[in-house]
Amino acid sequence: MDLKEAGLTGNEDLVYTALVELGSSLAGKISRKTGLHRRTVYDVTETLIQKGLVSYILENNRRVFTAVDPQRILDSIDQKKNMLIPFIEGLKMKFNTTRRKEQTNFYRGKNGLKMVFESQLDYPEILILGATREAYNAMPYYFKWFNERRKEKKVKIRVITSDKSIQPKILAETRYLSEKYSNPMVINIYGDSVAMILWGKKPFALVVQQEEFAIGYKKYFELLWKIAKK
Template sequence: MKLDSLLQLGLDERDVTVYRALLKLGPASIREVAAESGVNRGTTYETLKQLASRGVVSYFPRGKRRVFQAEEPERLLQLGERRQQALSQAMEQLRSEVIPELKQSQARFNPGNVRFYEGDDGVELVLRDILDSAGKDPERGYAVISTKTLRQHLYRPFPNFTKQREARGIRVRVIAVGEGGDEAEYAERKWLPSEADADASYIAIYPPKVAMITLAARDYPVVVIIDSAAIASTQQLMFDTLWRLL
């Protein structure tokens, strides 16, 4: 039985073991559940109390003892729906209140505005950051300067990036250094001639951020993200000027 979906509900393996034992037994005492599940009696009792607080286990008195009973498995769906609703409310509060308030107290520029990443994970982080940021104004989109030598490595960790960008209608203008580059929807491309292969470089301008990717030894990606409206504005001005000249 795959436990991933149950773990996402906030249950752990012990919770699942105890619940399944109780489901198999029907109404049962703590001692019976402990014997069936293989979990010690004290831990079984604490686990049953936690499951009862989540609404997937109930109990009733039988003489001087307390008897536990597993609720129908469909109750897990309700647990998931409550968790999903709480997460949605938390996300909305983050967007509308918490993040704006935190950004007001953030220093205009500090060393934390420059971030360094390495490897394919760093590249994927940049690409997802571009989608999230540019997706707020897809018509404006973002701008890219990219060399031929880096293109083959760029989408390795995020092969469906372009499809996601197109699905969200995010526009991009690309200045390609050297030949090549695939045509895509919502994308404009101009070429900057290069007599020889330029050093691997990818610069993405998506105000207020600028991301730069290059390759170290053995094609190992190195990533820098600068979160600065001033720097992004200057880079955008330089890009727009070069775009008009090509």
């Protein structure tokens, strides 16, 4: 590793290192140490002076160059890093805003569905379309735990169902549609994700994480919410 890693050119590295080893020196001595032409040494020392890594004094009208403490290189790197932080943070915000997280995942079985439901607890509200008693029958102890966790995290739910036996009470609002609209598919909408769940002997869920997709389902839910009865 050499000082090129710190942003110096090859010649700057040679001249600065030579000055550290030689101590205060004239251009000719630096030239002999580095193998660089005297004119090149003057050009390089000028850039190093501008970077704050070399200083000089005049003795008999000749420049005597001295390397500054190498710690200055680290200080310079830290200074540049600190100057870059606000710029990088701004870029990160733009990146996170414009980046679209889009993925589709398939989950099978009760353990897979537990992963789906637990991820929903990270959001302030879950919209449930088509809630069915089958879910509670399939995993009664799990949903008791799930609702307790939901209560702890203050996650609200709004439910639209045609099953009058479903009456969640914890941080919940429920509205009902006619039984003719009943559907074996349950849809949970949360954040930028939509989980489509089919209960049965081998329950499974398809989770789509895509902002526009979730917005579309939220609008559909709100339309049905206005139609459904309390």
